[in-house]
Amino acid sequence: MTSYILWILDFFQRFFRWLGVDYPLMRNIVEVKLMMDNRRNYATLGKRYQTSDANNRLLAVYGMNAFLGALMSVFIFLLPSVLLSTTILLGYVIAWVALNLISDYSELLLDSTDNTILLPRPVSDRTIWMARLVHLLTYITLLTLSIIIVPTLVITYKLGIIYLPVFLFLALQATLMAVFFTSLLYMAVIRFSSKERVKDMISYVQIGMSLFFTAGYQILPRLIPYDKLAEVQDQIQSWHFLLPSAWLGGMMDMLVHRTYDASHLMLTVLGLGIPPLLLIINTCYLAPYFTRKLAAMGSADAGTPAPVTLGKASGYVPRLAEWVTSSQTEKAVFEMSWKITTRDRKFKMRTYPALGALVPLLFIILRPLWQGKVSMSEFKDGVSYLVGIYLLQIIAGTFYDNTYQSDDYKASWLYSAVPVHRPGDVILGNFKAGFLKFFTPFYLFTSLVLLTIWGWKIIDDLLAGYFFAAFVTSSDAWFRPSGWRMPFSQEPKVKGGRSTLMVVMMLVVLPVFGFVHYGATFVTGGGVVMMLLYAGLAWGTLKSYRRLNWTQFE
């Protein structure tokens, strides 16, 4: 793909030379930047495709965008309203381009390595600037094209070939707005905080995107009231004037239906006029300010992040550690694990998206009620909460699993250098921190939802589920094919997953235990028995950690 882009670029070399750019150098920089784009990690791709040797990641991103665009095209077929379908589609373009820019392009934008490498070389500022601009424009153009390619074909098929250039033009306007909104967001964050904060913000956007991928696909199609949308007429409402994508939708609607009334004309004027205006504001004010601010940050940082001063460890963590741990080693590891998982941005990136699984889970449980297939009293008589309790176990292990990986994995030399008598104390401290910090609040939230519906009668089942999670998660380590390891001691492998045995357990053991628990609900006090059984199992497994010795570790 890079060679095709460069081939197209070569057609414009006279133009670039005319602008005073050293074309061969610019081409060289663009080529390397595109090559690196193809090897970077992308939030859009999630974990699965990020193998270490991939050379065509950008193509995979574009493929994913095209797939999403195809899904969005369904609206064009389903909705008779041109105004609504175009508004939704272009709204999606604005949101998706902006999200991609924030999550993926900003990594390049904030990388000061580029300046250290390029600025000492004999390349004029104009050439460097133009190379960056060409790279950005290529990135945005391909990104937008990948998103709109299917919708454009569908629009052309449905409305006629004449609307192909119209839709492409509208997509361009939508992209300009996305670029503006992204700049505005950067400005807002960078004005008040440091480059590190901007990186944090980007992480949260990336987590949000991953959450969307985990949860959104399953929920959104079910939430859309297709029957109601199909009845929507092409009638302009006052809120359309507040929605940028509706300006463009209004323009499309005006051309398709040839309705040149005041409302349509006003939306068209907004759709035609505002994006170029935003481009001017962006070019003249936002971009230079942003560049200056970033350059100042780059100089001040001089390659190291700004110091982050923290107060004494927040009160409740040491107190909690004191309460739940039984040795100094266990306590030390508990606090260390708690702090690292709080502060390590990459850990959050790996772990928080799993929270997204909660949404489809609740959806699955509550769907019959939602869809009105059962009444509330019928629903309360059922035991579908058990499905929720047992499905949550799958997520429990994800949090704990991630505490074994870290970018600072080399720091784990420490465990072999210090006189830790019982390595099990380290494992136990880490387990308790991960379980209490991540799974417990997560389980509490779900429990609250379930308690609201089923009431206190299910409290024994919920407690049983909690102990079961402790048992399942802690026993997982006994079956790891890779053997025992210390917390944060493994290099994060994006492609890595749970052990095969764990997968088997999820598929076989969970349903079996779930079924036994289901049977227990028919017996008076069955829930309490399950609770005691699981508490005993969890206690036994955790107790077994104490027997670990150093020969069992890698």
Added chain:
Amino acid sequence: MNTVISIRQLHYTYSGEQPVLKGIDLEVRAGEIIGYIGPNGAGKSTTIKILLGMISDFSGEVEVLNRNIRTDALEIKRKVGYVPENAALYEVLTPLEYLTFIGRLYSMEDSIIERKAEDLLHLVGLSGHLNQRMNTFSKGMKQKVLLISGMIHNPEIIFLDEPLSGLDANAVILVKEILTQLRSAGKTIFYSSHIMDVVEKISDRIVILNQGQIIANDTFEELKEQAHLGSLERIFQGLTGDDTTQSRASDFLQALQ
């Protein structure tokens, strides 16, 4: 010998901060190895960035190879090389890809770049890693690539900012020998480091910077004579005002009890 670097009354302040450089005057002659040392935050890296044309909003006069850095930065950059303090590399590239990229920025022919890159990588012991992405490299391996990238175009002046960082003992000896031979070949080396014994051994002249000002500028022998102290380390301590080391070390031991 010709003067290749001339700095007069150089001042620089990062926006909104205390001044970093407070009126530096310095001349460097062709074929010299200048040891440029100072405590953290003294302004060493800033001076180098100004000499490389990476920072332009300074006040004072700076000439490199008899050209004004403000007006002829591009011409100067063609003839100087730079090895930065941090291993700033495009790590997703292989060493060969990276060096090809850098060579092209100096408008070198691809065939020459390839030959030089392969030869140089072989000489520093990286011939088995030519086509391996650098994100898997150790710090020392990256530093070797960085060193080559700063010299692949055979520059007249080489600016080195902590060039030995992460290198093993044999590589350190090799780099020291390369620098000595580069000097014999008439190249000028501007060497900034915290490793005093290396600076002491290889430098023709030592410049000590403290709080943005040059506080010493002489050969090691002359500095030794003036300060009546035996090693550069002791001279440096004396001049930069940090002569409390002994008492602090005792306090440290006390605190360990």
